[in-house]
Amino acid sequence: MCDIIWCKKEIDGKKCNTVNYLDPYCFWNWEGKVNCAECKTVYYIHMIQGFMYRGPEEVDEKPDTSPLYADKPLEGYTNYLPGIEGRTRPYECLPRDIYLGVADMVKFSARGRPVRGWRPQPPSAGIAGSFGFEWDIQKLTPEVWEEYQQKIAKGEVGEW
Amino acid sequence: MAEIRDVEINSREDTLPLMSPEVRPWPVTPPPPREEVSKVYAKRNAAKFGEWCEDNLRFEYSFGKPEALQGLKVLNMGLYRMGNKFCSSLLAEAGAEVLNIEPPEGDPLRKLTPFGREELMLEDRETGEKCGMDFIHEMRNKFSITLNIETDEGKEIYKKLAAHADVLIEEYPPGYMDELGLGYRQLAEINPKLVYCWIGVRGSWGPYKDKVSKFGQWTLEPFGGCANSFVHNTGFPQDQLPRGKGGDPTRSGVWFADYVAGEQGACSIMAAIYWRNKFSGEGQFIEVTGSETQMDILDFDIGWYGFNKSIKARTGGWDPNLNQYEWNPCKDGYMMIGGQTDRLWYRIGQCIERDDIQFGRLIHEDPFLKEMGARNALQALIKTYTVTTRWLRDMNRIEAEQKLLEYEIAAGPVLFIDEVSEFPHFKYRPWVCTIDSDQYGTVLYSTSPNSFQYRTPHRVKWIGRPLGKDNFLKYLNWLGMGQNVVRELKSKGVI
Numbered sequence: 319m320c321d322i323i324w325c326k327k328e329i330d331g332k333k334c335n336t337v338n339y340l341d342p343y344c345f346w347n348w349e350g351k352v353n354c355a356e357c358k359t360v361y362y363i364h365m366i367q368g369f370m371y372r373g374p375e376e377v378d379e380k381p382d383t384s385p386l387y388a389d390k391p392l393e394g395y396t397n398y399l400p401g402i403e404g405r406t407r408p409y410e411c412l413p414r415d416i417y418l419g420v421a422d423m424v425k426f427s428a429r430g431r432p433v434r435g436w437r438p439q440p441p442s443a444g445i446a447g448s449f450g451f452e453w454d455i456q457k458l459t460p461e462v463w464e465e466y467q468q469k470i471a472k473g474e475v476g477e478w
Numbered sequence: 479m480a481e482i483r484d485v486e487i488n489s490r491e492d493t494l495p496l497m498s499p500e501v502r503p504w505p506v507t508p509p510p511p512r513e514e515v516s517k518v519y520a521k522r523n524a525a526k527f528g529e530w531c532e533d534n535l536r537f538e539y540s541f542g543k544p545e546a547l548q549g550l551k552v553l554n555m556g557l558y559r560m561g562n563k564f565c566s567s568l569l570a571e572a573g574a575e576v577l578n579i580e581p582p583e584g585d586p587l588r589k590l591t592p593f594g595r596e597e598l599m600l601e602d603r604e605t606g607e608k609c610g611m612d613f614i615h616e617m618r619n620k621f622s623i624t625l626n627i628e629t630d631e632g633k634e635i636y637k638k639l640a641a642h643a644d645v646l647i648e649e650y651p652p653g654y655m656d657e658l659g660l661g662y663r664q665l666a667e668i669n670p671k672l673v674y675c676w677i678g679v680r681g682s683w684g685p686y687k688d689k690v691s692k693f694g695q696w697t698l699e700p701f702g703g704c705a706n707s708f709v710h711n712t713g714f715p716q717d718q719l720p721r722g723k724g725g726d727p728t729r730s731g732v733w734f735a736d737y738v739a740g741e742q743g744a745c746s747i748m749a750a751i752y753w754r755n756k757f758s759g760e761g762q763f764i765e766v767t768g769s770e771t772q773m774d775i776l777d778f779d780i781g782w783y784g785f786n787k788s789i790k791a792r793t794g795g796w797d798p799n800l801n802q803y804e805w806n807p808c809k810d811g812y813m814m815i816g817g818q819t820d821r822l823w824y825r826i827g828q829c830i831e832r833d834d835i836q837f838g839r840l841i842h843e844d845p846f847l848k849e850m851g852a853r854n855a856l857q858a859l860i861k862t863y864t865v866t867t868r869w870l871r872d873m874n875r876i877e878a879e880q881k882l883l884e885y886e887i888a889a890g891p892v893l894f895i896d897e898v899s900e901f902p903h904f905k906y907r908p909w910v911c912t913i914d915s916d917q918y919g920t921v922l923y924s925t926s927p928n929s930f931q932y933r934t935p936h937r938v939k940w941i942g943r944p945l946g947k948d949n950f951l952k953y954l955n956w957l958g959m960g961q962n963v964v965r966e967l968k969s970k971g972v973i
Contacts, residue, residue, distance in 0.1 A: 322864065322865070337840065341864050342806050343714055343718040346807050367807075368868070386718075386857075386860045387861055387864075391839060391844070395845060397857065400857060409791075
């Protein structure tokens with residue numbers, strides 16, 4: 319796309335105000351129904367060469383697809399990352415274990431240091447989300463922090 | 479210059495003779511004059527350096543300069559493959575004397591043409607024999623001789639040729655030449671200084687060397703590209719374009735693994751020649767394979783997998799390491815925009831914001847996107863490129879390029895081949911050029927990228943060679959065989 323759907327649906331007297339991003343390669347020429355990631359209102363759209371030829375029109379039907387990403391600029395840019403069920407589309411940049419349905423949690427690198435993004439990541443990250451530059455392990459995942467402290471105590475953390 | 483004449487077109491048939499550059503002029507518009515380009519140099523205080531480059535590096539001047547590999551004698555063997563052809567092209571462009579040896583019936587590659595369409599082949603003016611563009615393009619500066627190496631006499635002649643050669647490039651199925659008694663082990667006894675380079679797809683040894691066929695390995699390029707993850711990693715992710723709608727693994731339009739193997743083969747040959755001449759006096763056996771050499775240029779995929787088992791996803795036109803660094807659709811095609819640092823990031827934004835104020839609200843003001851490292855995250859790419867493409871959909875490539883260049887941002891259109899041929903920069907250098915040949919007329923081509931050298935530029939002297947054209951000349955030169963002997967052998971099916 320090429321375009322966004324800025325959802326203005328009123329819910330409980332408050333506007334939804336979620337920006338749903340319709341990614342260019344999927345939606346450049348596309349007709350169908352897509353849901354809002356926040357309020358799940360379904361919109362019919364018809365895109366031709368990146369332009370919204372028709373829509374978004376609210377319809378009472380099931381969506382064909384979801385946006386890959388959505389956020390709320392008016393509320394501190396809180397967002398929905400790719401791969402949140404019922405809200406955003408999955409993005410399968412996944413290790414083979416996860417293709418096969420077996421989750422394998424890698425928390426530490428070959429040096430024994432905690433790695434920044436774990437698989438599987440917490441639900442807030444979506445299936446293949448990635449975190450920002452700073453990943454405060456102690457605050458965000460205290461259990462990994464605890465395990466890290468134990469590893470340090472056992473001398474399993476490499477210096478290099 | 480093409481003559482102007484009246485042409486009546488009633489059917490597609492009538493258009494076929496009009497496809498040659500002799501009829502359809504190239505370039506359609508002339509390249510910019512030198513005075514104009516001088517101003518470009520002056521802008522960066524590079525007037526003198528620019529002049530020096532022009533006076534010394536233009537490829538037209540290469541023909542008055544010596545060739546680096548003059549006197550190097552190379553034999554090229556291989557059927558239906560591009561690796562050996564490209565490898566020997568590189569050496570031939572640098573001045574080596576390359577004999578392309580084909581069986582008397584010719585390399586089937588000569589008949590290769592898109593969709594089997596004969597009208598896209600070029601016709602030899604003397605014999606009327608048609609030859610595919612692939613083959614013509616890679617027969618650069620090469621002589622063509624024929625030899626049936628499966629006959630006893632042919633084997634003897636082949637050994638004599640190898641006795642005089644510095645380099646032998648071979649791309650037959652693994653072990654085939656050795657089985658005939660013509661492999662490196664046998665030839666090295668005759669000529670210990672021989673540098674023998676075998677180019678393959680998976681290797682001449684190892685458990686899968688004959689995997690595909692009981693008759694020997696099918697040395698087909700796609701098995702290389704498929705085996706090293708190149709095909710899996712190329713194209714769009716199914717998450718962006720559903721399976722069957724474009725989000726599928728994609729092969730390259732050319733036999734990419736073959737070409738990479740050829741290039742690496744040429745590099746290994748040069749190193750082996752240096753070592754032979756400078757230190758040991760010995761030749762050696764070199765093996766390069768398409769799957770492995772191409773793997774060598776697939777950057778971090780394997781390291782990433784080794785790190786935490788990640789399988790690199792296809793990201794299509796988007797670079798997974800940088801934001802912005804992508805091509806996205808626009809009105810008349812696709813537009814490449816590049817820039818990662820804050821300096822470029824905000825320039826791109828300023829440019830887009832001029833037309834689309836919301837870009838600032840959605841992109842610049844998002845605190846997550848202010849961190850240079852953070853904005854490489856997948857969701858950041860999706861968001862940035864969606865809003866960028868909303869701007870691009872309104873304009874053609876040239877408009878987008880002009881707008882972005884005003885802000886000194888790396889931006890360029892994704893060019894079609896006709897636009898490449900008319901790209902003022904390439905016409906000016908000229909890198910795209912035409913070459914005249916006795917056999918095939920005028921052919922549009924791109925000259926050797928190694929042409930731009932000061933002392934020993936590489937050069938293309940001719941492209942395309944009819945089958946066996948140099949039989950008389952080269953058998954006389956190399957082996958002292960007279961014309962009558964060659965004729966006799968030809969009648970026996972040896973040559």
